[in-house]
Amino acid sequence: MIPSFPIPLSGERFRVVYRLIGDEAEAREKARDICLEQTVEFPADLIPEGEIREQIIGRVEVFEARGEGHWEVVISYAVETSGFELAQLLNVIFGNTSLKPGVRVERLEMPEALLSAFKGPRFGRAGWRARLGAPERPLLCTALKPMGLPPRALADLAYQFALGGIDIIKDDHGLADQPFAPFKERVELCAEAVARANRESGQKCIYMPNVTGPVDKVRDNALFAKEAGAGGLLISSGLTGLDMMRRLADDDRIVLPIMTHPALQGSFVTRPDEGISHYALFGQIARLAGADASIFPNYGGRFSFSREDCRRIAEGTAAPMGHLKPIFPTPGGGMSLARVPEMLDLYGREVIFLIGGGLHKHGPDLAESCRYLRQLVGNMAAVSGERR
Amino acid sequence: MIPSFPIPLSGERFRVVYRLIGDEAEAREKARDICLEQTVEFPADLIPEGEIREQIIGRVEVFEARGEGHWEVVISYAVETSGFELAQLLNVIFGNTSLKPGVRVERLEMPEALLSAFKGPRFGRAGWRARLGAPERPLLCTALKPMGLPPRALADLAYQFALGGIDIIKDDHGLADQPFAPFKERVELCAEAVARANRESGQKCIYMPNVTGPVDKVRDNALFAKEAGAGGLLISSGLTGLDMMRRLADDDRIVLPIMTHPALQGSFVTRPDEGISHYALFGQIARLAGADASIFPNYGGRFSFSREDCRRIAEGTAAPMGHLKPIFPTPGGGMSLARVPEMLDLYGREVIFLIGGGLHKHGPDLAESCRYLRQLVGNMAAVSGERR
Numbered sequence: 001m002i003p004s005f006p007i008p009l010s011g012e013r014f015r016v017v018y019r020l021i022g023d024e025a026e027a028r029e030k031a032r033d034i035c036l037e038q039t040v041e042f043p044a045d046l047i048p049e050g051e052i053r054e055q056i057i058g059r060v061e062v063f064e065a066r067g068e069g070h071w072e073v074v075i076s077y078a079v080e081t082s083g084f085e086l087a088q089l090l091n092v093i094f095g096n097t098s099l100k101p102g103v104r105v106e107r108l109e110m111p112e113a114l115l116s117a118f119k120g121p122r123f124g125r126a127g128w129r130a131r132l133g134a135p136e137r138p139l140l141c142t143a144l145k146p147m148g149l150p151p152r153a154l155a156d157l158a159y160q161f162a163l164g165g166i167d168i169i170k171d172d173h174g175l176a177d178q179p180f181a182p183f184k185e186r187v188e189l190c191a192e193a194v195a196r197a198n199r200e201s202g203q204k205c206i207y208m209p210n211v212t213g214p215v216d217k218v219r220d221n222a223l224f225a226k227e228a229g230a231g232g233l234l235i236s237s238g239l240t241g242l243d244m245m246r247r248l249a250d251d252d253r254i255v256l257p258i259m260t261h262p263a264l265q266g267s268f269v270t271r272p273d274e275g276i277s278h279y280a281l282f283g284q285i286a287r288l289a290g291a292d293a294s295i296f297p298n299y300g301g302r303f304s305f306s307r308e309d310c311r312r313i314a315e316g317t318a319a320p321m322g323h324l325k326p327i328f329p330t331p332g333g334g335m336s337l338a339r340v341p342e343m344l345d346l347y348g349r350e351v352i353f354l355i356g357g358g359l360h361k362h363g364p365d366l367a368e369s370c371r372y373l374r375q376l377v378g379n380m381a382a383v384s385g386e387r388r
Numbered sequence: 389m390i391p392s393f394p395i396p397l398s399g400e401r402f403r404v405v406y407r408l409i410g411d412e413a414e415a416r417e418k419a420r421d422i423c424l425e426q427t428v429e430f431p432a433d434l435i436p437e438g439e440i441r442e443q444i445i446g447r448v449e450v451f452e453a454r455g456e457g458h459w460e461v462v463i464s465y466a467v468e469t470s471g472f473e474l475a476q477l478l479n480v481i482f483g484n485t486s487l488k489p490g491v492r493v494e495r496l497e498m499p500e501a502l503l504s505a506f507k508g509p510r511f512g513r514a515g516w517r518a519r520l521g522a523p524e525r526p527l528l529c530t531a532l533k534p535m536g537l538p539p540r541a542l543a544d545l546a547y548q549f550a551l552g553g554i555d556i557i558k559d560d561h562g563l564a565d566q567p568f569a570p571f572k573e574r575v576e577l578c579a580e581a582v583a584r585a586n587r588e589s590g591q592k593c594i595y596m597p598n599v600t601g602p603v604d605k606v607r608d609n610a611l612f613a614k615e616a617g618a619g620g621l622l623i624s625s626g627l628t629g630l631d632m633m634r635r636l637a638d639d640d641r642i643v644l645p646i647m648t649h650p651a652l653q654g655s656f657v658t659r660p661d662e663g664i665s666h667y668a669l670f671g672q673i674a675r676l677a678g679a680d681a682s683i684f685p686n687y688g689g690r691f692s693f694s695r696e697d698c699r700r701i702a703e704g705t706a707a708p709m710g711h712l713k714p715i716f717p718t719p720g721g722g723m724s725l726a727r728v729p730e731m732l733d734l735y736g737r738e739v740i741f742l743i744g745g746g747l748h749k750h751g752p753d754l755a756e757s758c759r760y761l762r763q764l765v766g767n768m769a770a771v772s773g774e775r776r
Contacts (some may be wrong), residue, residue, distance in 0.1 A: 040534030098654030146428030148440035243631020266486030
């Protein structure tokens with residue numbers, strides 16, 4: 001038998017909303033199992049009366065039917081189980097339970113006693129707008145690609161995008177430090193090209209390189225990028241780990257807005273009954289981990305997210321989370337210019353539109369296509385703003 | 389139109405074996421899509437003749453039926469697309485495609501031109517055996533838990549496990565740096581307790597703390613643990629990012645065997661038609677990322693992995709991968725002592741058995757339960773060895 005000791009606990013708890021499948025008896029058993037699995041991982045009958053049993057083991061707070069064979073279960077955990085840091089918080093939320101079928105994390109409800117451990121997004125929506133001089137309209141982002149182009153060709157593209165008025169010109173997330181486009185050479189040339197276009201046009205476009213890479217180089221690469229004139233950072237937090245993004249966001253020497261790309265995170269969201277919800281992963285967790293904008297595949301493009309999935313992500317980027325700033329949803333992936341009106345209808349003005357191949361497809365003059373997009377979005381947003 | 393440039397490429401390619409679902413036309417379309425999505429992310433008709441089209445875009449090498457509505461497709465990529473580093477390699481393998489349904493990564497086939505960029509496991513199976521003085525038998529591992537116990541109580545458990553002859557005494561992966569069991573205090577007390585037991589028993593047990601945590605503290609915590617006498621490190625690479633484990637393994641000041649825990653990685657493997665196979669994730673990728681042992685939930689316990697899943701993981705831990713050493717499969721999760729015979733039958737001697745709650749359940753005297761397990765495994769392994 002395990003001995004019993006007093007434990008210093010505040011009594012504050014955070015709550016995780018899970019969706020379970022099965023009949024009621026199965027779901028109740030699953031809920032009890034999650035309470036143990038995510039905390040003590042120990043046979044319940046060997047744990048003595050006392051604080052481990054009463055406070056450390058998760059507690060089922062709500063158990064409700066949500067249609068045939070579906071259940072919404074709220075489980076609370078002592079805030080201290082998280083160690084007040086992101087990796088262990090994710091572990092308590094879904095670590096071992098990710099290995100079991102039929103459980104999905106729907107959303108997180110965290111008290112300030114836990115949120116206060118996280119700085120969250122440094123810039124948020126207002127920070128992007130101030131930096132880009134765009135107080136109201138939707139923001140525009142595009143990507144430098146295809147992989148295989150040398151740095152000077154990527155810089156030429158960046159120059160044309162910037163002249164055309166794209167706000168944020170990012171590396172494609174597949175541009176790393178390959179021999180055909182080395183990181184440092186690419187960053188210097190592209191940052192310089194965007195600065196030159198800004199001098200000519202009077203605009204405030206930013207270049208945002210991809211700093212995803214070996215964890216022992218990410219910070220140095222971010223500092224190099226800042227020194228070279230980059231105006232933001234792109235990171236695939238599923239490739240480097242979410243906490244590496246948090247570490248960049250918290251760094252008082254870096255101080256650049258951060259956009260997260262969903263590479264390798266798809267396996268968490270592709271099944272409706274398992275993994276983590278779009279709302280929690282691309283909204284709440286991205287904010288906990290310091291992202292200022294969260295890329296995801298728009299519905300109706302070459303990915304399979306639904307319109308409702310996308311709407312929920314946009315909600316998650318702005319849902320109340322204590323002092324954590326709202327961030328921009330950034331739908332992309334196979335977008336064409338023709339879809340701007342329906343996207344404005346869904347996302348409103350509080351969005352970054354990410355259009356890559358669509359700009360190349362629109363016509364032979366890239367800068368002209370960008371100007372067309374910028375005008376289209378500006379006009380439509382103005383009209384939709386008047387209507388509201 | 390994108391301009392065409394010469395690209396410095398070696399001609400060496402690595403291959404990813406994907407499993408696709410759908411009818412033949414759908415599967416062929418998916419395969420073509422993967423070739424673009426994982427590399428150029430660009431409309432194929434806008435890419436000119438030349439090296440991007442011929443070398444950078446993925447290439448379908450094999451397309452074969454594998455039963456009704458299932459296809460095995462081998463796609464090759466230029467080794468240079470990986471940037472010769474883990475995060476970008478994972479991105480090329482499955483980054484964007486993880487966001488699409490009905491595609492699973494089955495296995496990786498990498499030439500030395502790519503593998504040479506990775507040191508892989510520093511110790512591997514032979515390294516554990518040398519360190520633990522156990523040249524032939526299966527190794528035994530247990531976990532310090534439940535969460536909520538103070539450091540001195542965890543150290544008491546460690547002492548009893550070590551006296552009983554458990555080889556590897558690890559923190560439960562939920563022990564982080566919580567106020568009720570701070571990392572440094574816990575590591576010092578547990579390492580000391582195991583050293584004391586070794587002095588008394590003449591054995592070579594090791595204590596292996598959990599260094600999963602904020603990425604800016606992982607290395608310092610690992611160095612602290614080494615200084616305090618830890619004999620190995622536990623890390624949940626799904627929580628910190630796989631590359632953080634690789635960074636620890638490569639560090640010439642740390643030089644301790646590393647065991648990886650699968651927390652949060654379940655969403656990659658729970659569906660047979662999506663994600664990453666057990667073989668690739670817990671075998672091949674764990675080795676690329678420097679793990680010396682790979683924990684996974686044993687079949688028939690409280691998780692849902694099948695016997696075949698587990699067998700494939702064991703294969704993946706030892707499949708030929710150039711200079712990368714074979715590592716130990718480490719099945720755990722709800723194991724009882726009664727299951728040792730069937731597990732020996734599946735895994736043979738080249739295994740670390742991870743038994744946690746089962747030791748507590750076996751009887752009131754922990755050290756005695758450990759001795760019983762050690763003898764049981766030793767005897768059975770000897771018998772099974774004679775039979776072979």
